[in-house]
Amino acid sequence: MARPALEPNRRRSLSDPLAVALRPPPNESPADREKRLLEESEAKRVSESIDEMLSREKKDKKTKPEVKILLLGQSESGKSTTLKQFQLMHARAAFQADRIAWRAVIYLNLVRSIRRILDTISPESDQIDDNDEHDGEPASIIISARGRPAPALSGTRVAKYEQYRRQLEPLKDLEARLIRMLSSPDDDDDEPTQVTPKQPNWNTYATGNFNRVAIGKNGRPTPVISIPPSRSYDSPISPLSPSTSHGLPSPGGSSNSSSRSKNAEVSVHHTSNWKKHFSLRDRIKSPKSAHTNEIEGWWDDPTDPVHVLNSCSRAMLDLWKDPSVKQRLKDKRLRLEESSGFFMDEISRITALRYFPNDQDVLKARLKTMGVVEHSFIIPDAQRRGVNWKIYDVGGATNQRHAWAPYFEDVNAIIFLAPISAFDQVLTEDPATNRLDDSMQLWKSLVSNKLLANVSIILFLNKIDLLQAKLKSGVRLSHYMPHYGDKPNDYASVSEYFYHTFGSIHQRFTARADREFKIHLTSVTDTHRTAKIIQSVRDIIIKANLRSLHLM
Numbered sequence: 001m002a003r004p005a006l007e008p009n010r011r012r013s014l015s016d017p018l019a020v021a022l023r024p025p026p027n028e029s030p031a032d033r034e035k036r037l038l039e040e041s042e043a044k045r046v047s048e049s050i051d052e053m054l055s056r057e058k059k060d061k062k063t064k065p066e067v068k069i070l071l072l073g074q075s076e077s078g079k080s081t082t083l084k085q086f087q088l089m090h091a092r093a094a095f096q097a098d099r100i101a102w103r104a105v106i107y108l109n110l111v112r113s114i115r116r117i118l119d120t121i122s123p124e125s126d127q128i129d130d131n132d133e134h135d136g137e138p139a140s141i142i143i144s145a146r147g148r149p150a151p152a153l154s155g156t157r158v159a160k161y162e163q164y165r166r167q168l169e170p171l172k173d174l175e176a177r178l179i180r181m182l183s184s185p186d187d188d189d190d191e192p193t194q195v196t197p198k199q200p201n202w203n204t205y206a207t208g209n210f211n212r213v214a215i216g217k218n219g220r221p222t223p224v225i226s227i228p229p230s231r232s233y234d235s236p237i238s239p240l241s242p243s244t245s246h247g248l249p250s251p252g253g254s255s256n257s258s259s260r261s262k263n264a265e266v267s268v269h270h271t272s273n274w275k276k277h278f279s280l281r282d283r284i285k286s287p288k289s290a291h292t293n294e295i296e297g298w299w300d301d302p303t304d305p306v307h308v309l310n311s312c313s314r315a316m317l318d319l320w321k322d323p324s325v326k327q328r329l330k331d332k333r334l335r336l337e338e339s340s341g342f343f344m345d346e347i348s349r350i351t352a353l354r355y356f357p358n359d360q361d362v363l364k365a366r367l368k369t370m371g372v373v374e375h376s377f378i379i380p381d382a383q384r385r386g387v388n389w390k391i392y393d394v395g396g397a398t399n400q401r402h403a404w405a406p407y408f409e410d411v412n413a414i415i416f417l418a419p420i421s422a423f424d425q426v427l428t429e430d431p432a433t434n435r436l437d438d439s440m441q442l443w444k445s446l447v448s449n450k451l452l453a454n455v456s457i458i459l460f461l462n463k464i465d466l467l468q469a470k471l472k473s474g475v476r477l478s479h480y481m482p483h484y485g486d487k488p489n490d491y492a493s494v495s496e497y498f499y500h501t502f503g504s505i506h507q508r509f510t511a512r513a514d515r516e517f518k519i520h521l522t523s524v525t526d527t528h529r530t531a532k533i534i535q536s537v538r539d540i541i542i543k544a545n546l547r548s549l550h551l552m
């Protein structure tokens with residue numbers, strides 16, 4: 001039998017193992033040969049079209065501008081709130097679709113405020129003050145000097161305390177239930193156990209020594225989920241029980257270990273699907289009716305948390321309006337109005353059966369971030385081309401900061417938030433550290449970080465509304481920052497002082513003096529004001545980005 005003609009590549013490279021492997025069988029029939037050649041030609045066509053697709057994507061990626069932004073700052077500085085403002089501006093439909101899911105968080109914020117009040121006014125809290133003066137310090141309590149809390153005063157007794165406690169007892173179970181609903185079954189396992197330094201050595205990441213966190217996709221740390229394990233709420237230490245309250249509660253825990261677990265802040269990672277229980281999807285009969293108030297919704301479901309809240313509404317209002325309660329909170333120096341997730345002035349609206357959160361409620365709702373959450377937006381540039389913005393919202397608590405560094409490498413801009421109203425507060429997770437000190441240290445280490453030398457930085461001196469209220473109420477900055485001296489204690493002088501202080505830290509320590517750098521005085525819960533600031537941030541970032549593209 002005649003030997004089939006050698007394929008050209010065969011002739012060239014018989015010793016090539018790949019060519020040998022691809023060599024057709026020696027006794028190939030003409031029909032088999034034709035079939036093989038057809039298959040080979042089809043495979044070649046497919047392979048070429050994949051190559052073409054890949055190269056097109058690569059080209060697209062090169063030409064389609066992309067901007068990466070990191071939101072940084074200590075816990076409760078306002079990072080997630082800033083992100084919500086971006087969503088409001090650039091993904092409004094999705095933001096509004098999610099509003100109903102925030103109902104659970106807002107309920108929980110409200111219930112926790114009630115518990116903080118009850119714990120603070122309980123007669124037992126005086127014993128704790130006497131025995132354990134400085135433990136269990138809430139984040140919003142006044143501290144007497146940099147770091148040391150002022151002794152709490154016993155003062156006024158609340159005559160109706162027992163009555164309030166009894167009437168509000170159902171909220172105890174509701175709190176545990178809301179936490180269970182917000183958490184997913186697997187979340188408990190993800191409680192971060194690492195003890196990390198406040199200021200991780202981010203530079204070690206650049207030298208390849210960064211091995212503290214589990215590395216996930218893209219070589220970045222895998223995000224963690226943390227919801228206080230429900231067992232701490234099922235434990236005999238009952239959140240609302242007068243006989244078991246320990247110290248003053250705080251929004252995120254206290255230095256007292258037992259109260260720390262019961263007060264641990266609820267935090268949910270985006271992967272935990274916390275929105276599912278409160279979305280409208282399964283409840284509305286006709287989606288259209290959502291706009292006409294005709295929906296048959298959660299208020300028809302007797303198991304919905306709103307019923308417990310609604311039945312406790314009167315007692316909540318009485319508690320909050322009671323002058324002896326107000327005085328007691330003042331004596332104990334608990335300024336609840338300043339704390340995260342404050343809804344006490346809207347009890348009637350929020351506990352109404354048909355309560356539907358508005359935009360402002362969502363901005364005020366507090367849910368602590370764990371890990372790093374990526375959000376994408378298409379934002380038009382000056383030429384109306386869609387630019388892909390990736391914004392990373394990180395957890396700011398000290399045990400979360402180790403996860404920031406892997407994002408430093410390819411980020412274009414950082415929005416750093418420093419809550420300047422917090423000059424008289426301490427970190428929830430570390431009551432020995434003044435919040436403003438912590439913000440300044442963080443700021444210094446970021447601006448001097450060589451990995452970030454080419455990154456534009458926008459500084460938000462945030463919570464100016466709270467700063468204004470605090471100064472007006474007579475709290476003196478010089479009491480906490482002796483450097484401030486006898487300058488006027490008004491908003492204009494104090495905000496200028498912070499503007500100058502943070503600005504000069506940048507000037508002295510920056511890794512690159514000519515980077516794009518801008519400072520804004522912000523109140524990121526204020527939509528109108530923040531929209532304007534975001535617009536200017538957008539312009540700065542796009543300008544800096546274009547410049548770097550041209551330089552490349």
Ligand SMILES: Nc1nc2c(ncn2[C@@H]2O[C@H](COP(=O)(O)OP(=O)(O)OP(=O)(O)O)[C@@H](O)[C@H]2O)c(=O)[nH]1
Binds near residue numbers: 074076081340364365
């Ligand atoms: N009054 C007022 N409240 C603010 C401001 N910025 C943020 N908040 C509130 O402060 C709380 C904490 O804000 P978040 O945005 O959750 O803080 P975060 O920086 O994301 O905190 P972590 O996730 O723990 O790192 C929320 O209840 C916000 O509504 C502000 O400028 N003024």
Ligand SMILES: [Mg+2]
Binds near residue numbers: 081368396
């Ligand atoms: Mg957050």
